[in-house]
Amino acid sequence: AQSVTQLGSHVSVSEGALVLLRCNYSSSVPPYLFWYVQYPNQGLQLLLKYTSAATLVKGINGFEAEFKKSETSFHLTKPSAHMSDAAEYFCAVKGTGNQFYFGTGTSLTVIP
Amino acid sequence: KAGVTQTPRYLIKTRGQQVTLSCSPISGHRSVSWYQQTPGQGLQFLFEYFSETQRNKGNFPGRFSGRQFSNSRSEMNVSTLELGDSALYLCASSSAGGALFNNEQFFGPGTRLTVL
Numbered sequence A: 001a002q003s004v005t006q007l008g009s010h011v012s013v014s015e016g017a018l019v020l021l022r023c024n025y026s027s028s029v030p031p032y033l034f035w036y037v038q039y040p041n042q043g044l045q046l047l048l049k050y051t052s053a054a055t056l057v058k059g060i061n062g063f064e065a066e067f068k069k070s071e072t073s074f075h076l077t078k079p080s081a082h083m084s085d086a087a088e089y090f091c092a093v094k095g096t097g098n099q100f101y102f103g104t105g106t107s108l109t110v111i112p
Numbered sequence B: 001k002a003g004v005t006q007t008p009r010y011l012i013k014t015r016g017q018q019v020t021l022s023c024s025p026i027s028g029h030r031s032v033s034w035y036q037q038t039p040g041q042g043l044q045f046l047f048e049y050f051s052e053t054q055r056n057k058g059n060f061p062g063r064f065s066g067r068q069f070s071n072s073r074s075e076m077n078v079s080t081l082e083l084g085d086s087a088l089y090l091c092a093s094s095s096a097g098g099a100l101f102n103n104e105q106f107f108g109p110g111t112r113l114t115v116l
Helices: none
Strands: A003-005 A010-014 A018-024 A032-036 A044-048 A056-058 A062-069 A074-077 A087-094 A100-102 A106-111 B005-007 B010-013 B019-024 B030-037 B042-050 B051-055 B064-068 B076-080 B087-094 B111-115
Touching: A003 A032, A003 A100, A010 A018, A018 A032, A018 A087, A018 A106, A018 B030, A018 B076, A032 A062, A032 A074, A044 A056, A044 B087, A074 A087, B005 B087, B010 B019, B019 B087, B030 B076, B042 B064, B051 B064, B076 B087
Parallel strands: A010 A106, B010 B111
Antiparallel strands: A003 A018, A018 A074, A032 A044, A032 A087, A056 A062, A062 A074, A087 A100, A087 A106, B005 B019, B019 B076, B030 B042, B030 B087, B042 B051, B064 B076, B087 B111
């Protein structure tokens, strides 16, 4: 079975500081992993996805994530937070068939 | 390419009524999934349709049902609405099926359902 766990439902960072959002996965098969972002009153937008081609994945808006099999982790980072990064972030793993399993989300607040 | 569209965007119903939500996937996408999003439960998978067939189903009561048409458009229906059904209902489409593909899901803006 596949699942993801996001540690920390709320994260606050200062503008310009490092953003680190944590995601650990559980998968009985090599996982396909995704990070999505949701702005208020909008649907989810793909930030990046792990394709197994490279362990360090670069996404949009300066975000990147590193796949670490030994730690079963896929943490999302951004070197310098912007006010516009304030949103809800979801980690997801693709399961059997085309079913996606989402974490409970991490709300990111950026403090000016 | 146009994105995933959902109608209506907002809906207010009363307990006991039924509701139908619509989703039009990205052109060429044959897989449509539905999710219920609430503050307490996060994103919960309802079901997935692929080529007009329900392929996966989440753990929701039978009051929640769906279908997909030959043009890949999908509808979900909730009968006998309860207060707890108030949520944002998200539809997502993707281009291919199967566990062998790392294709992502593309989400619509959602339908905000309020049950009074």
